[in-house]
Amino acid sequence: MSIPSSDVLLEVRELDVRFATPDGVVHAVDRLSFSLRRGETLGLVGESGSGKSVTNLALMGLIRGAQISGEALFEGRDLLSLPADELREIRGKEIAMIFQDPFACLHPMYRVGDQIVEAIRVHSDVSKKQAEQRVIELLGAVGIPRPKERIRDYPHQFSGGMRQRAMIAMALVNNPDILIADEPTTALDVTVQAQILELIDRVKTEFDIGVILITHDLGVVADVAQTVMVMYAGRGMEVGRKDDVFAQPLHPYTWGLLESIPRVDQKVSGLRPIQGSPPSLIFVPPGCPFHPRCLHRFSPCDKERPEFRDRGGGHAEACHLSADDKKRLWAERQSRFLEAAV
Amino acid sequence: MSEAATQAAALEPRLRAEPLLEVEHLTKRFPIHRGLLQRTAGYVHAVEDVSFTVGRGETLGLVGESGCGKSTTARLVLKLIEATSGTVKFNGRDITRFSRREMRPLRREMQIVFQDPYSSLNPRQTVGQIIGAPYAIHKTEGSRKRIVQELMDRVGLNPEHYNRYPHEFSGGQRQRIGVARALALSPKLIVCDEPVSALDVSIQAQILNLLQALQRDFDLTYLFISHDLGVVRHISDRIAVMYLGRIVEIAPADLLYSEPRHPYTAALLSAVPKGRVDGAQTGRIVLQGDVPSPVDPPPGCPFHPRCPKAHLIAGKDAVPEVCRTEMPPLGRLSQDHYAACWYPLEPGDELERAAHA
Numbered sequence: 164m165s166i167p168s169s170d171v172l173l174e175v176r177e178l179d180v181r182f183a184t185p186d187g188v189v190h191a192v193d194r195l196s197f198s199l200r201r202g203e204t205l206g207l208v209g210e211s212g213s214g215k216s217v218t219n220l221a222l223m224g225l226i227r228g229a230q231i232s233g234e235a236l237f238e239g240r241d242l243l244s245l246p247a248d249e250l251r252e253i254r255g256k257e258i259a260m261i262f263q264d265p266f267a268c269l270h271p272m273y274r275v276g277d278q279i280v281e282a283i284r285v286h287s288d289v290s291k292k293q294a295e296q297r298v299i300e301l302l303g304a305v306g307i308p309r310p311k312e313r314i315r316d317y318p319h320q321f322s323g324g325m326r327q328r329a330m331i332a333m334a335l336v337n338n339p340d341i342l343i344a345d346e347p348t349t350a351l352d353v354t355v356q357a358q359i360l361e362l363i364d365r366v367k368t369e370f371d372i373g374v375i376l377i378t379h380d381l382g383v384v385a386d387v388a389q390t391v392m393v394m395y396a397g398r399g400m401e402v403g404r405k406d407d408v409f410a411q412p413l414h415p416y417t418w419g420l421l422e423s424i425p426r427v428d429q430k431v432s433g434l435r436p437i438q439g440s441p442p443s444l445i446f447v448p449p450g451c452p453f454h455p456r457c458l459h460r461f462s463p464c465d466k467e468r469p470e471f472r473d474r475g476g477g478h479a480e481a482c483h484l485s486a487d488d489k490k491r492l493w494a495e496r497q498s499r500f501l502e503a504a505v
Numbered sequence: 506m507s508e509a510a511t512q513a514a515a516l517e518p519r520l521r522a523e524p525l526l527e528v529e530h531l532t533k534r535f536p537i538h539r540g541l542l543q544r545t546a547g548y549v550h551a552v553e554d555v556s557f558t559v560g561r562g563e564t565l566g567l568v569g570e571s572g573c574g575k576s577t578t579a580r581l582v583l584k585l586i587e588a589t590s591g592t593v594k595f596n597g598r599d600i601t602r603f604s605r606r607e608m609r610p611l612r613r614e615m616q617i618v619f620q621d622p623y624s625s626l627n628p629r630q631t632v633g634q635i636i637g638a639p640y641a642i643h644k645t646e647g648s649r650k651r652i653v654q655e656l657m658d659r660v661g662l663n664p665e666h667y668n669r670y671p672h673e674f675s676g677g678q679r680q681r682i683g684v685a686r687a688l689a690l691s692p693k694l695i696v697c698d699e700p701v702s703a704l705d706v707s708i709q710a711q712i713l714n715l716l717q718a719l720q721r722d723f724d725l726t727y728l729f730i731s732h733d734l735g736v737v738r739h740i741s742d743r744i745a746v747m748y749l750g751r752i753v754e755i756a757p758a759d760l761l762y763s764e765p766r767h768p769y770t771a772a773l774l775s776a777v778p779k780g781r782v783d784g785a786q787t788g789r790i791v792l793q794g795d796v797p798s799p800v801d802p803p804p805g806c807p808f809h810p811r812c813p814k815a816h817l818i819a820g821k822d823a824v825p826e827v828c829r830t831e832m833p834p835l836g837r838l839s840q841d842h843y844a845a846c847w848y849p850l851e852p853g854d855e856l857e858r859a860a861h862a
Contacts (some may be wrong), residue, residue: 325795354773
């Protein structure tokens with residue numbers, strides 16, 4: 164694992180996003196804080212409705228009709244309070260995004276090359292020829308064979324993996340500082356997923372950028388991220404360096420997630436699912452939002468909101484249990500888990 | 506007894522059980538129509554010469570990437586579509602050429618659970634109607650409501666929700682409704698087509714545990730289709746790996762994961778993010794290129810254009826003659842372990858190097 168350099172690219176503080184709907188106020192993101200460094204991949208992981216996608220849409224100013232508060236500092240500017248035209252300058256140039264579905268992100272009636280050329284010319288004043296040259300270079304760099312010919316192709320002539328490569332090329336055309344990848348491999352088969360994850364990792368190093376990787380797949384995070392943030396009901400539950408979070412997870416929700424995933428590399432005789440289902444974001448349980456499903460809840464959990472506490476080395480979590488209790492409980496759960504496997 | 510020996514002993518009777526489902530040389534080609542006259546311009550080779558058996562009480566996992574023919578195989582087995590050639594035997598009877606009328610009594614014994622619990626439930630019917638529908642169709646006597654409520658209780662739904670509609674349930678609960686409907690007529694075989702793929706991980710585990718408990722209680726046989734190798738390993742006794750419409754390897758679950766013999770299986774397994782704490786993502790075989798089109802599958806072994814082992818044998822960018830010209834048969838490598846490969850993997854083959862060469 165490369166050691167991330169210390170310069171912080173993006174600092175998000177107390178991000179809060181609410182939507183007013185006919186059924187009530189949806190509290191999609193609840194006082195979320197994190198930072199991203201250059202050369203680092205930050206994995207935002209959580210189940211559907213945990214607020215991971217909304218977080219990034221809010222940062223990019225891509226949500227309408229929401230109440231957003233907090234700060235997101237990028238190069239000394241607060242993304243959340245920038246006027247729309249200044250944000251548009253940053254979006255797609257300094258901060259680029261790729262999405263889950265590469266089928267929906269390319270216009271089916273325009274040639275792939277032309278769409279990427281357009282992305283360049285929106286942000287910089289270059290001739291069509293020069294832009295095209297750059298597109299050919301980049302398509303080659305992201306592993307599309309015969310890029311000179313392929314820029315004349317339409318999206319339907321590309322496979323799913325190639326489309327995602329083209330999207331990554333498009334994200335890179337303006338030399339961004341940050342790449343936000345929202346479930347970039349979820350729609351892809353596992354062998355293609357491996358190719359794309361490898362590409363994102365290579366791009367991160369070669370272009371020296373910071374990557375925010377949004378995924379529901381803990382395995383993907385473990386593979387490519389250096390820092391992990393586990394989200395639940397719009398809040399950060401646990402954050403830390405990947406090795407710490409996977410080796411010594413501190414939050415009961417993280418424990419539950421780790422225990423409910425069937426593994427390829429070992430057979431366990433019984434999965435231990437988390438009971439119940441995630442809460443509605445209109446009626447988030449009071450106190451800790453995870454308490455109704457938590458095996459270790461005690462008196463303060465349904466009343467007091469647990470605040471984020473750093474347990475050392477940037478490994479922080481929001482849970483009322485004491486550090487000693489956590490250590491003991493996790494050890495117990497693991498031994499029971501392994502027992503079940505024998 | 507060692508852990509492995511215990512497990513092997515536990516597996517034995519199931520693997521040796523008499524087959525409930527026997528599939529032989531099953532092939533399905535979908536014609537492609539082109540032009541004004543809608544002439545047949547070619548065929549999609551969806552399933553090619555697939556053979557396997559599933560023993561009573563066994564779970565056979567069917568894995569592969571999108572377009573490999575696993576769902577088509579499921580539909581052929583259930584006779585939801587007609588096979589181009591080959592036979593399907595259920596409970597010892599050849600049902601391949603059965604008419605709809607002849608199939609009807611068999612339908613209660615073969616059921617299916619679908620992937621998407623949103624589109625597979627009629628939004629305008631109550632849960633009671635959905636789960637009770639099989640009883641109505643197959644004219645079972647007795648108090649339907651009581652039976653349905655017992656079933657709901659068994660799959661972890663609140664029986665008082667009998668009169669609710671699907672939209673009032675979460676994804677996991679809907680999948681429980683789908684499972685209850687499949688169970689209604691006490692089937693022998695349930696085809697599970699990606700039953701947990703649309704669910705969040707914490708819910709996915711609940712459904713997998715439910716399916717396993719039901720299998721024990723009702724002596725069910727599963728044909729379990731999934732693209733998720735972790736899920737398949739967890740639930741299956743044996744696993745068949747498909748690529749471009751063919752079964753390339755079939756083996757008991759643990760054996761397949763510990764000693765894959767087909768290069769495609771090895772690549773597939775190595776591609777799964779392992780979530781290893783030590784960061785030891787060792788030996789990932791990243792395949793080059795994409796899966797070829799099933800309209801025009803490559804001659805010889807369908808995997809040869811991407812096969813890392815072929816390069817290991819014949820050198821960089823080269824492929825052995827036999828791989829390019831002849832389809833390898835599904836050969837028996839050891840007891841219960843079959844692979845369709847001219848050069849099955851041997852210990853010590855370093856495929857990841859070959860793949861990157």
